[in-house]
Amino acid sequence: MGREGKQRKLKRAKAEQKMSKKKNLIQTNSAEIARLRQELHRLGLQLVTIDSDGNCLFRTLSDQLYGDQTHFPDIRKEIVQYIKDHQENLEPFMEDEETFDNYCRRMAEDGVWGGNLELYVAALVWKRRIVVHQVDGNRTTIDCGDPKAPEWHICYYNDEHYDSIRSADDDLTSAPLPVSLPNEDKICVEITADNGEDKALESLKKEFPQMDVDELESLYHQLNSDPARVRKKLIAKNKKSKNFQKKRR
Known part of the structure; x- marks a missing residue:
């Protein structure tokens, strides 16, 4: 088999692999949608x-x-x-x-x-x-x-x-x-919502006392109750604020 033939074969194999992955993804998506529809119906x-x-x-x-x-x-x-x-x-x-x-x-x-x-x-x-x-x-x-x-x-x-x-x-x-x-x-939603978030949130409030409480709570929930991500955002925000104040001076 010549070089061009090998390239065509390789290209065809990649295309078939891509189609196979797409087919599997469609099947997975269809199964997930079907399950979701059943849950909603209940x-x-x-x-x-x-x-x-x-x-x-x-x-x-x-x-x-x-x-x-x-x-x-x-x-x-x-x-x-x-x-x-x-x-x-x-x-x-x-x-x-x-x-x-x-x-x-x-x-x-x-x-x-x-x-x-x-x-x-x-x-x-x-x-x-x-x-x-x-x-x-x-x-x-x-x-x-x-x-x-x-x-x-x-x-x-x-x-x-x-x-x-x-x-x-x-x-x-x-x-x-x-x-x-x-x-x-x-009731189930209310019960499962209590997973220790309060302690992490209270810790962040103590760590950033200058932060508006409502804004901090909103940020906390928007970042999926991840204290590390919230802390990173607040530190970055404080740095921006300090740099802005320096420029004004």
Whole structure:
């Protein structure tokens, strides 16, 4: 076999391997979605499929707010504007590798994935408690500060995609009907939420007494209750503040 023949064979083998991996991924994703649908069905809920075009988070929020996913550009615009208007409070949530201005410019672009920060901002902008469902009954609630605020229910799976969630009785022709989880399910969430976070949070409050308590708690929960990540962010923020003060002098 000549050199060109070997190259074609190698190229074909790589293509087959790539297709095999893609097929396995699709099967895995399908299994996860099927399991999630079953879990939601037991809770009296249904999954509303959202387009996978990089705007899935904003499309999902659009479905929750307006009853369809077409208003996602407006949702994105409002979230990015809120981030710009609250730089001092929200910049600590961002990764150190990217500047605040670059983050805002990038997030304003169509097709750029949104994440935890955008969910948190959405909760604040529209005064909603956002319940994020995942497989195996895992749920996270993004709090807006009002325990009596209406809830939005969405789901996140495959570490990359958001879909909307509605009541099983919802005919999907208008804004979502209110969702009510079974009482025993809510109790379970409250019990499992207590995993020693209070001690770590109290320790951080003592370590950074100059930090606003509400801001510290928000940062703590946004960084998945990871004290090390919170400490790193706060130290970096203090350094920036000191450097800024030196420049002014």
